[in-house]
Amino acid sequence: MPYHRLLTEQTAALVGALPIEVVVMNSLTVNLHLMMASFYRPTRERHKILIERGAFPSDQYAVKSQIRFHGFSPDSLIELAAREGESSVRDEDLEALIEREGSAIALILLGGVNYATGQLFDVELITKAGHNKGCLVGCDLAHAAGNVPLHLHDWGTDFAVWCSYKYLNGGPGCVAACFVHERHSEDWALPRFAGWWGHDEKSRFEMGPKFHPMPGAEGWQLSNPPILALAPLRASMEIFAEAGMERLRAKSVSLTGYLEFLLQEQAARNFSIITPRDPEKRGAQLSIRLSRQGRELCDRLTAQGVIGDWREPDTYRVAAVPLYNSYQDVYEFASGFSAALR
Numbered sequence: 359m360p361y362h363r364l365l366t367e368q369t370a371a372l373v374g375a376l377p378i379e380v381v382v383m384n385s386l387t388v389n390l391h392l393m394m395a396s397f398y399r400p401t402r403e404r405h406k407i408l409i410e411r412g413a414f415p416s417d418q419y420a421v422k423s424q425i426r427f428h429g430f431s432p433d434s435l436i437e438l439a440a441r442e443g444e445s446s447v448r449d450e451d452l453e454a455l456i457e458r459e460g461s462a463i464a465l466i467l468l469g470g471v472n473y474a475t476g477q478l479f480d481v482e483l484i485t486k487a488g489h490n491k492g493c494l495v496g497c498d499l500a501h502a503a504g505n506v507p508l509h510l511h512d513w514g515t516d517f518a519v520w521c522s523y524k525y526l527n528g529g530p531g532c533v534a535a536c537f538v539h540e541r542h543s544e545d546w547a548l549p550r551f552a553g554w555w556g557h558d559e560k561s562r563f564e565m566g567p568k569f570h571p572m573p574g575a576e577g578w579q580l581s582n583p584p585i586l587a588l589a590p591l592r593a594s595m596e597i598f599a600e601a602g603m604e605r606l607r608a609k610s611v612s613l614t615g616y617l618e619f620l621l622q623e624q625a626a627r628n629f630s631i632i633t634p635r636d637p638e639k640r641g642a643q644l645s646i647r648l649s650r651q652g653r654e655l656c657d658r659l660t661a662q663g664v665i666g667d668w669r670e671p672d673t674y675r676v677a678a679v680p681l682y683n684s685y686q687d688v689y690e691f692a693s694g695f696s697a698a699l700r
């Protein structure tokens with residue numbers, strides 16, 4: 359019955375949370391809706407949601423549908439874009455926008471690492487700027503969890519959601535997770551979409567008609583946990599605990615720096631790297647913009663066993679993952695990429 363708790367301590371450590379602040383459950387978009395049911399409470403004066411332009415489509419659909427669900431118009435969505443000719447959003451533009459429009463923003467929801475560009479956002483800075491203007495702040499950490507160190511409790515972020523498909527090795531459809539800051543853990547007045555597994559476990563099996571939530575993130579659970587799906591994630595989390603996020607990050611910075619160096623050395627320069635150059639502003643991923651025939655190049659590399667990821671219209675994403683990629687892998691990738699380009 360409490361199988362999901364076997365993952366709690368390591369999950370909390372991974373994102374810099376207290377155990378009461380995390381729960382492993384559902385899939386990411388489901389968790390995002392559950393969080394918005396509680397933390398997107400628009401009023402006539404304060405009804406906007408701020409996201410980054412180019413947020414993952416599921417997040418865009420989810421926030422737009424929440425806005426419509428509450429009877430507001432598409433104008434309630436603010437999408438912050440990078441400046442003309444730039445690929446990443448500047449911190450100062452984010453801060454200025456929050457300062458300017460903050461009193462009308464109900465919720466700020468940003469990716470920890472943007473899935474397309476690989477930009478790592480300063481979640482602490484955004485949380486502080488948002489809170490100063492009375493906004494709630496949530497995060498989609500799908501591309502950040504297991505990729506970069508996170509300190510959600512200290513940063514004060516209201517909620518976060520992430521999946522385990524990518525750096526956490528779960529594979530498609532594996533169970534996602536959710537963070538709710540301790541300050542909300544016993545706020546019984548918060549509206550929420552309830553299910554029996556969110557009910558206080560001490561009286562859950564009395565099967566009473568009235569819902570009494572568990573304190574903390576577990577109070578947002580709907581259903582009893584999928585044990586077979588949790589088992590491989592548990593194995594992965596044990597590996598993360600053993601390797602340590604700080605050590606993984608140190609290797610990641612070096613590995614991705616090496617990848618960037620080798621790519622910059624290429625003679626054929628018919629591509630550009632759109633991921634920020636500053637290691638503090640990115641995780642393991644580099645997004646390569648190809649000027650022509652990018653899809654064919656991607657297919658050619660895949661046929662050679664080099665699996666990157668193609669995103670229309672022109673972006674090829676690769677990530678040198680510190681847990682299992684070596685410097686030799688990176689070198690071989692760069693050589694294969696160079697040959698495919700030629």
Ligand SMILES: Cc1ncc(COP(=O)(O)O)c(C=O)c1O
Nearest residue numbers: 385386387388414416473500521
């Ligand atoms: C940033 C981001 N948000 C949302 C999702 C959707 O996840 P799920 O299929 O678990 O809802 C993904 C999945 O790849 C993602 O990368």
